[in-house]
Amino acid sequence: MRKLINAPADVVVDALRGLAAAHPSLRVDLENRIVVRGDAPRAGKVGLVSGGGSGHEPLHGGFVGYGMLDAAAPGEVFTSPVPDQILAATTAVSSGAGVLHIVKNYTGDVLNFRMAAELAEDEDIGVASVLVNDDVAVEDSTYTAGRRGTGATLFVEKIAGALAEEGGALDEVAAVAREVNERSRSFGVALSPCTVPAAGEPTFELGDDEIELGIGIHGEPGRERAKAATAIEIVDAALSAIDADMPLSGAEVLVLVNGMGGTPLIEQYVAYSAAADWLADHGAIVARTLVGPYVTSLEMAGCMVSVCRLTPELTRLWDAPVETPGLRWGR
Amino acid sequence: MRKLINAPADVVVDALRGLAAAHPSLRVDLENRIVVRGDAPRAGKVGLVSGGGSGHEPLHGGFVGYGMLDAAAPGEVFTSPVPDQILAATTAVSSGAGVLHIVKNYTGDVLNFRMAAELAEDEDIGVASVLVNDDVAVEDSTYTAGRRGTGATLFVEKIAGALAEEGGALDEVAAVAREVNERSRSFGVALSPCTVPAAGEPTFELGDDEIELGIGIHGEPGRERAKAATAIEIVDAALSAIDADMPLSGAEVLVLVNGMGGTPLIEQYVAYSAAADWLADHGAIVARTLVGPYVTSLEMAGCMVSVCRLTPELTRLWDAPVETPGLRWGR
Numbered sequence: 195m196r197k198l199i200n201a202p203a204d205v206v207v208d209a210l211r212g213l214a215a216a217h218p219s220l221r222v223d224l225e226n227r228i229v230v231r232g233d234a235p236r237a238g239k240v241g242l243v244s245g246g247g248s249g250h251e252p253l254h255g256g257f258v259g260y261g262m263l264d265a266a267a268p269g270e271v272f273t274s275p276v277p278d279q280i281l282a283a284t285t286a287v288s289s290g291a292g293v294l295h296i297v298k299n300y301t302g303d304v305l306n307f308r309m310a311a312e313l314a315e316d317e318d319i320g321v322a323s324v325l326v327n328d329d330v331a332v333e334d335s336t337y338t339a340g341r342r343g344t345g346a347t348l349f350v351e352k353i354a355g356a357l358a359e360e361g362g363a364l365d366e367v368a369a370v371a372r373e374v375n376e377r378s379r380s381f382g383v384a385l386s387p388c389t390v391p392a393a394g395e396p397t398f399e400l401g402d403d404e405i406e407l408g409i410g411i412h413g414e415p416g417r418e419r420a421k422a423a424t425a426i427e428i429v430d431a432a433l434s435a436i437d438a439d440m441p442l443s444g445a446e447v448l449v450l451v452n453g454m455g456g457t458p459l460i461e462q463y464v465a466y467s468a469a470a471d472w473l474a475d476h477g478a479i480v481a482r483t484l485v486g487p488y489v490t491s492l493e494m495a496g497c498m499v500s501v502c503r504l505t506p507e508l509t510r511l512w513d514a515p516v517e518t519p520g521l522r523w524g525r
Numbered sequence: 526m527r528k529l530i531n532a533p534a535d536v537v538v539d540a541l542r543g544l545a546a547a548h549p550s551l552r553v554d555l556e557n558r559i560v561v562r563g564d565a566p567r568a569g570k571v572g573l574v575s576g577g578g579s580g581h582e583p584l585h586g587g588f589v590g591y592g593m594l595d596a597a598a599p600g601e602v603f604t605s606p607v608p609d610q611i612l613a614a615t616t617a618v619s620s621g622a623g624v625l626h627i628v629k630n631y632t633g634d635v636l637n638f639r640m641a642a643e644l645a646e647d648e649d650i651g652v653a654s655v656l657v658n659d660d661v662a663v664e665d666s667t668y669t670a671g672r673r674g675t676g677a678t679l680f681v682e683k684i685a686g687a688l689a690e691e692g693g694a695l696d697e698v699a700a701v702a703r704e705v706n707e708r709s710r711s712f713g714v715a716l717s718p719c720t721v722p723a724a725g726e727p728t729f730e731l732g733d734d735e736i737e738l739g740i741g742i743h744g745e746p747g748r749e750r751a752k753a754a755t756a757i758e759i760v761d762a763a764l765s766a767i768d769a770d771m772p773l774s775g776a777e778v779l780v781l782v783n784g785m786g787g788t789p790l791i792e793q794y795v796a797y798s799a800a801a802d803w804l805a806d807h808g809a810i811v812a813r814t815l816v817g818p819y820v821t822s823l824e825m826a827g828c829m830v831s832v833c834r835l836t837p838e839l840t841r842l843w844d845a846p847v848e849t850p851g852l853r854w855g856r
Binding site: 196197198199200201205206208209210211212213215216217248249251252256271385386405422424425426428455456457458459460461462463464465467468470480483485487490492493495496497519522523 | 528531536537540541542543544546547579602716736755756757786788789790791792793794795796797798801811816823826827850853854
C-alpha cells in the first residue's frame with residue numbers, strides 16, 4: 195500500500211488538520227469532525243450541510259465556503275458520518291432560517307442524515323433533505339437501494355449554495371437542489387481500483403487489460419467488466435448510458451469530466467475532448483464545463499462524466515460567485 | 526499501461542483539443558501547439574511565455590490567463606518544445622513591450638528557448654529569460670547541468686505574471702522572476718513511478734516497500750532510495766533538505782504541497798498538516814499556502830514541497846488577482 199499517510203486510523207483527522215492549517219477561513223472542529231464556514235451561522239441564511247465518507251476530496255469539506263456549503267461532516271474513508279456529527283454540523287450553521295441536508299444516496303448516509311434531522315427537529319431546527327442519485331450505471335448497488343449519488347453532488351451543492359447565498363428560503367433552496375438532481379446524470383469508468391487505508395487491499399481486482407464500466411465512487415462493481423478501451427470509447431460508453439436515460443439532444447448542458455483521483459489532468463483533458471466531440475455530434479450544446487478531480491475515489495484511475503441539463507436560472511446560479519478551497523470563481 | 530488516452534502519439538494534441546474546448550478564453554493553436562491568452566497581445570504589456578514537456582499539467586497551459594502567463598508552448602510528454610513552437614508563442618504575445626521566457630532548467634528546454642529567443646530578436650522582439658532551478662535534491666541530474674526547475678515555476682509564473690499585469694517593464698518583471706527563483710526551493714518524493722505513453726514502461730522501478738527521495742518531475746533519480754515512510758517522515762526529509770540549503774527559521778513563507786498526479790487530495794492534506802507542524806516547530810511563519818496537484822508528473826504518486834521566502838512585495842503580487850484554468854482567485 196503506497197500512501198502518503200501516517201497511520202491508516204489517522205488519515206481523516208490528519209487530513210482535517212491539514213485542511214484547517216491551509217484554509218484559515220474554515221473552522222475545522224476536530225472533536226466533532228466537522229468543517230464549518232468561518233462566518234457561520236449567518237443571520238437569515240439557510241444553512242447547507244453535506245457529508246459522507248472521506249476519500250472523495252475535495253467533496254465535501256473542500257466545498258465549504260461562500261456560495262456553496264456551510265458545513266460538511268466527513269466520515270471515515272468510504273464510511274458514513276455518524277448522526278451526532280451531522281447534528282453538530284447542522285447546529286453550527288443554523289441561524290433560524292432552516293438547514294438543507296444534501297445527502298448522497300447510500301444506505302448508511304440516508305439513515306444517519308435522517309436520524310440527525312430528527313435530532314435537529316428536536317432542537318427546533320427546521321431541516322429539509324435532498325437526495326442525490328444521479329448515477330445511471332446501476333439501479334441498485336452494493337451500498338444503495340436505488341441509484342448512487344456521485345458527480346452531480348457538486349452541481350447540487352454549487353447551485354443550491356448560490357441560491358442560499360442570495361437569501362433563498364429553505365423550500366426554494368431545497369426545490370432547486372431537487373431540480374438539479376433530477377436534471378443530472380453521471381457514469382464512471384475505472385481503470386484501476388483503489389485501496390482503503392484501513393483495509394490495505396484493493397477494493398476490487400482488474401486484469402491488466404480490463405476496465406470497469408459504471409464503477410461507483412467506492413469501487414463498487416459497475417455494469418460490466420470490459421477490455422481496455424480508448425478515451426473516445428470510454429466517453430462514448432459513459433455519455434451513451436446517460437443519453438439513454440436522459441436524452442441530451444437539443445439540451446444546453448453543464449458537463450463535468452471528473453478525474454477519479456489517480457488519473458492525471460492531461461488524461462482528463464483527453465477525455466473532455468472526446469466528450470465535447472460526442473456532445474456536438476449528438477446535438478447537445480455545451481454551455482458550461484468543468485474538468486478536474488472534484489469527486490474522487492482515493493487513488494482510483496479513471497473518470498466520471500456528469501451532465502446537467504441547464505435552464506437559464508440554473509446557469510445563472512452556476513455562474514454566481516463561489517469561494518471555497520475546491521471551487522472558486524467570480525468573486 | 527492503464528491510461529485514459531486514445532493513442533500514445535496523440536496524447537498532447539488530444540489534451541490541447543480538450544483544453545481548447547473547455548476554456549474558450551484561451552486560443553489554442555493546434556498547428557503550432559501553443560496555448561495563448563484570448564486577448565493577447567495586450568498593448569504595452571510584457572508578454573510572459575513558458576513551456577516545457579507535457580505531463581506536468583496544469584503547468585504550463587493551465588496557467589495561461591489574466592495575471593499569469595500569456596502563452597505556453599507544450600512539448601511532447603517529458604520532451605522540450607521545439608524552437609519554432611516557442612517562437613510562435615513569443616510572437617503571439619509580443620506587443621512591443623518585450624517578452625519574458627520562463628525556462629525550467631533542463632538542457633533541452635534551455636537550448637530550445639535560447640534558440641527561440643535568438644529567432645525572436647531577429648524579428649525585433651526583445652526577450653529576457655529567467656531560469657528556474659529550485660530543486661535542492663541533486664546538483665546535476667539526468668537532464669540538467671545544475672539544479673532542476675520544478676515546483677517554484679508556479680511561484681515565478683504567478684508573481685511575475687502579476688507584475689506584468691500591472692504594467693511592469695521587461696527588466697522589472699525579469700528581476701522579480703529571478704528574485705522569486707532565488708528565494709524558492711523544492712524537494713520531491715515519489716511513492717510510485719509513472720509511465721510515458723510513448724514508452725509504455727515505467728520510468729523507473731520501486732520495490733513494494735520503497736520510495737525515492739528527491740525525485741525529479743520526469744522520474745529522474747533523486748538522492749536516495751529509502752524504505753517506505755510516514756507522511757511526517759517524508760515531509761521532514763523534504764523540508765530538512767530545503768532548510769539546509771535555505772534556512773527557513775524566522776522567514777515568512779509561501780508553501781506549496783504539490784501532488785505529483787497520482788496521489789489523491791486527502792493525502793496531500795495529510796502531508797500539508799505535517800508541513801505546517803514542521804514549519805511551526807522550526808520557526809518559520811507560513812503566510813500563504815497552496816495544496817493540490819499543480820506541477821505534476823503524469824500519474825506518479827508522491828508529493829513535492831516548495832517554499833518561497835516572501836517579502837511584502839512578493840506577498841502582494843502573490844495575492845493579486847489571477848484567472849487561469851489551473852489557478853484562480855480574487856477577481
